[in-house]
Amino acid sequence: MAFGWIDEQAAARRRAGLVRTLRPRPADSPLLDLASNDYLGLARHPEVVAGAAAAARTWGAGATGSRLVTGTTELHTRLESELAEFCGFEAALVFSSGYAANLAAVTALAPHGSLIVSDAGNHASLIDGCRLARGTTQVVAHADPDAVRKALGTHEGPAVAVSDTVFSVDGDAAPLAGLAEACREHGAGLVVDDAHGLGVLGAGGRGAPQAAGLAGADDVVVTVTLSKSLGSQGGAVLGPARVVEHLVNAARTFIFDTGLAPASAGAALAALRLLGREPERAARAREVATGLHARLTAAGLEAVRPDAAVVSVRAPSPEEAVQWAADCRAAGLFVGCFRPPSVPDGISRLRLTARADLSEEQIERAVQVIGGTRP
Numbered sequence: 001m002a003f004g005w006i007d008e009q010a011a012a013r014r015r016a017g018l019v020r021t022l023r024p025r026p027a028d029s030p031l032l033d034l035a036s037n038d039y040l041g042l043a044r045h046p047e048v049v050a051g052a053a054a055a056a057r058t059w060g061a062g063a064t065g066s067r068l069v070t071g072t073t074e075l076h077t078r079l080e081s082e083l084a085e086f087c088g089f090e091a092a093l094v095f096s097s098g099y100a101a102n103l104a105a106v107t108a109l110a111p112h113g114s115l116i117v118s119d120a121g122n123h124a125s126l127i128d129g130c131r132l133a134r135g136t137t138q139v140v141a142h143a144d145p146d147a148v149r150k151a152l153g154t155h156e157g158p159a160v161a162v163s164d165t166v167f168s169v170d171g172d173a174a175p176l177a178g179l180a181e182a183c184r185e186h187g188a189g190l191v192v193d194d195a196h197g198l199g200v201l202g203a204g205g206r207g208a209p210q211a212a213g214l215a216g217a218d219d220v221v222v223t224v225t226l227s228k229s230l231g232s233q234g235g236a237v238l239g240p241a242r243v244v245e246h247l248v249n250a251a252r253t254f255i256f257d258t259g260l261a262p263a264s265a266g267a268a269l270a271a272l273r274l275l276g277r278e279p280e281r282a283a284r285a286r287e288v289a290t291g292l293h294a295r296l297t298a299a300g301l302e303a304v305r306p307d308a309a310v311v312s313v314r315a316p317s318p319e320e321a322v323q324w325a326a327d328c329r330a331a332g333l334f335v336g337c338f339r340p341p342s343v344p345d346g347i348s349r350l351r352l353t354a355r356a357d358l359s360e361e362q363i364e365r366a367v368q369v370i371g372g373t374r375p
Contacts, residue, residue, distance in 0.1 A: 017319035018339055031334040034352045034366055039309045040199050040281045041357030042231035042271045052232070055266025063259030068248070071259025079269045080236070086272060087198070087207050088215030089222065089238040093247055096260050098195055098225030098235030099125040103132060104251035105191050105223050105237050106162060110135035114158035117151045117188075119143065119174065121167045121344050126193055130162065142167075142344070145178030152186040159188035165208035165222075166196035169343050169351070171289070171310025173201075176212035180220065190214075191221045199229020200286060200308045204279030208308075226260075229275070229285075232267035234260040281356045285309045289354035291363055299371040311352040312338075313370065320375035321348035327373035333366055 013019045025031075042048050055075055063071035076094055084092035095101040106129025110116045114135035118126065121142040130137040135158070140147035148161050161183050163174045176192065183190045197208030206215070207222065214220045221239035226232045237247060247254055275281060289306040296303040302314040315321035318339040325337035328350075336351035343349060350370065358366075 016340075017317070017322060025334075029334070031329065031332055032362055032366060033334050034355070034358075035334045035336040036353055036355075037196075037228040038231055039196075039229045039285050039353065039355055040205075040231065040271075040275065041355050042229070042274065045231065045271070045274065047274055048231050048267050048271045051270025052263040052267035055262040059262035061263070062261055065259065066257060067254060067259045073259075073262060073265070075262055075265045075269070076259065079265050079272070082269065082272055083224075083236055084238055086276060087222070087224070087238055088210050089240075090216065091241040091244040092236050092238045093244045093254065094226075094260055094265065095235045095237070095254060096257050097233070098193075098223065098227060099128075100253040100257060101223045101225075101235030101237050102126050102193055103129045104247055104253045105221055106130055106160075107133045107252065108247050108250040109160050109189060109191060109221065109243070111158060114160065115152070115155040115188075117148050117159065117161040119163040121164065121169070122162065123164055123168055123193060123195070126162050126164070135160075143172065143174055145175055145182045148179055149182035149185060152182065152188050155186075159183075159186060160191055161188055162191045163193070164196070165192045165194045166201070166308040166310065168196055168310065169338055169349065170304045170312045171196070171306040171308055172304065173197075173208060173307035176208060176214060180212070180214055180217070184219065189219050189221065191223070193223045195223070195225040195228055196308055196310060198224045199275060200282055202282075205229065205275050205282030226264065226268040226271075230268045230271040232271060233264035234268060284356040285354055288356065288358050288363060291360075292352060292354050292367070295363065295367040296370065299367060301371060301374065306354065309354040311354055313350040313352065315348040315350060316375055318348045321350065324350060324373060324375050328369055331369045331373060333369040335370070 065071045080092040102125035110133035112134040116135050116137040138151045194207045199205040201208045202210035218240050226234040289309050292311045293303050304312040328335050338351050339348045
């Protein structure tokens with residue numbers, strides 16, 4: 001029977017407690033949200049929503065084509081210019097998603113004969129980029145510059161190291177300065193995904209590369225999403241102008257994909273400008289994360305110390321993690337639930353988002369619910 005193997009895999013997922021289901025949320029959900037990636041609380045900000053609406057009225061509902069045909073509007077180029085300036089890079093290129101941006105950066109910068117050194121904890125989009133690239137990939141120990149240095153030392157020719165700046169599971173930060181040093185010793189490039197750093201780390205939320213002194217370096221390329229701290233949709237690659245020009249000509253997820261919808265570009269630009277005026281939002285997100293961790297730890301929970309705005313709480317098993325998250329929802333709290341294969345170490349977790357707009361009362365309520373429903 002066609003696709004009969006799907007039933008076998010579904011049964012295996014049920015036995016392992018790894019079935020995933022879609023849960024549509026209403027626009028007026030009463031749940032306290034600690035699950036989304038809206039780190040700065042901008043997804044519903046009036047200025048950001050107005051930016052989306054104005055762009056849709058001006059440019060229409062869609063970009064109407066690929067970026068190289070009709071999909072590049074003046075709005076896209078304005079967003080690219082301001083995003084590059086904000087983060088401290090020479091140029092930027094906007095994509096329809098952060099996933100597409102990562103695929104573009106890795107595949108276009110790892111030609112045949114090159115070596116890709118990939119952190120074991122990298123996001124799926126970076127992993128898929130490595131799989132699609134024509135270079136050879138070597139996976140190395142998590143957050144270990146010496147492992148990167150050793151791998152690069154075995155190769156002659158083009159090479160690039162690839163890493164998240166803040167890892168999405170535990171919220172721990174990569175040792176960017178050490179990675180850059182290892183790459184420079186061997187003439188390799190460094191590609192980092194700052195999806196969870198932009199808007200949270202660096203001066204006024206300018207990102208982890210800026211905080212590490214790597215912004216604008218000619219051997220560093222950064223990818224970001226517009227769908228987390230900026231509350232919109234889409235992604236971008238930041239780096240030297242010649243790298244961006246290369247992507248325009250070589251990145252398949254840019255050449256063959258419809259451009260980012262104008263509403264999303266308008267929302268991202270409005271959020272970026274808002275963050276520029278209100279840099280304290282970044283500091284508040286970090287403050288909330290630190291406070292959440294301290295209170296969860298004091299309550300006897302195994303919470304991982306956050307380096308940005310992700311707070312991870314270990315669960316005993318996949319089944320208990322699912323039940324824990326469900327019990328939190330029943331008590332009015334929406335939390336993330338990460339299980340294999342989304343977790344590289346096989347340990348299931350609750351994943352909490354430390355949003356900048358959370359009040360002290362909401363933080364305390366979240367800790368009480370999580371502690372009161374623990375398995």
